[in-house]
Amino acid sequence: MDDMLKVGVIANTHGIRGEVKVFPTTDDIKRFGKLKEVYLDTGKEKLLMKIKAVRYQKNMVIVKFDGIDNINDIEKYKSCGLWVTRDHAVKLKKDEYFIADMIGIKVTSDEGEELGELIDVIQTGANDVYVVKGNDEKELLIPAIKQCILQVDIESMTMQVHLLDGLRD
Structure with missing residues (x-):
């Protein structure tokens, strides 16, 4: 079993203040509102990112990370996955599996x-x-x-x- 689970992928930037549009890969899109941090998979390493704000737009999640205030700071992470540790995963019901x-x-x-x-x-x-x-x-x-x-x-x-x-x- 993997220690981490993917909850989304950065689809694109949103505006110029460092926000990103995230395509959720989880069944519960509202779970982003409860997350305080995620791991950003750059392909070389997983960076711990603190979540500052979350809002929803259609089927996407707009996420603002703490310390990222400029489009240039986040643009390089387009198409990167967002992961959570198992202890931050949603609780499964009987006969449900990841x-x-x-x-x-x-x-x-x-x-x-x-x-x-x-x-x-x-x-x-x-x-x-x-x-x-x-x-x-x-x-x-x-x-x-x-x-x-x-x-x-x-x-x-x-x-x-x-x-x-x-x-x-």
Whole structure:
């Protein structure tokens, strides 16, 4: 498990006073209002950034960092990710998992067949869809619904699923 979770990506600067537009990569966009700090991933290092102010504009978050008062000071960080430590992550409900923890999990059917490895999660709005890559390199799409997802064990990195009729070729 990763020690940090990505909550957003700096999409662009906003104005000339050092604010940035952040594209959230979290389900709860309002969580930015509760954050006091994030780690900015420059590609070489992760810089601790104190959050001075947050406001919302459509599907984006406008963030002002403490000590950044000029567009020239922040412009170089466009496309950089914003991360939080696990202790600042949102609390999960029962049967909820962070996508980062699920990537790489081994998936088997309730009939004991090894289906492959979870490589992606597609968020559709209605329910997530798990993308499982089999040993034959084919991808299997499994809806993340109670009828299909029988058991998830993050510690052992295993998932047991029931394949509904029509899910295979």
